[in-house]
Amino acid sequence: MRAIPGAMEITRIPAEDLAARQADLLAPDASVWAGTGWRPIIDEALAALAGHPVVVTAVRDHGAGLRLGVRPREAWTDEAYAVAGRVVDSARDRSRETCEACGAPGRPRIPGPGVRCDAHATER
DSSP states (O other): OOOOOOOOOOOOHHHHHHHHHHTTTTTEEEEEBBBBBGHHHHHHHHHHHHTTTEEEEEEEESSEEEEEEEEEEESSOOHHHHHHHHHHHHHHHHHHBBOTTSSSSEETTTTEEEEEEETTTOOO
């Protein structure tokens, strides 16, 4: 992506913060790159996945939304697959209308930095 002149960087969720809270769920090499505005969505998603035989491999902004990468600890069970699918889809859908920078209602900015409210429309 090209930088937008005058654009500011949004605050990202520290990977070590998620790892400290969800060490049993987050893969040690998980890719974490998401703004703090999506923190409630991410926390809710991780809480919904806790207790299921899955590992989260990615928590990232992807296009115009949040992408959670989830894999089974061993083989997929029908229940774990269904839960993971619902959680991943719900988090993605909610993130598409939530500003990644602040958590306010937002929309995809195309071309642009992703999902932002009007106040953060130019922040990367």
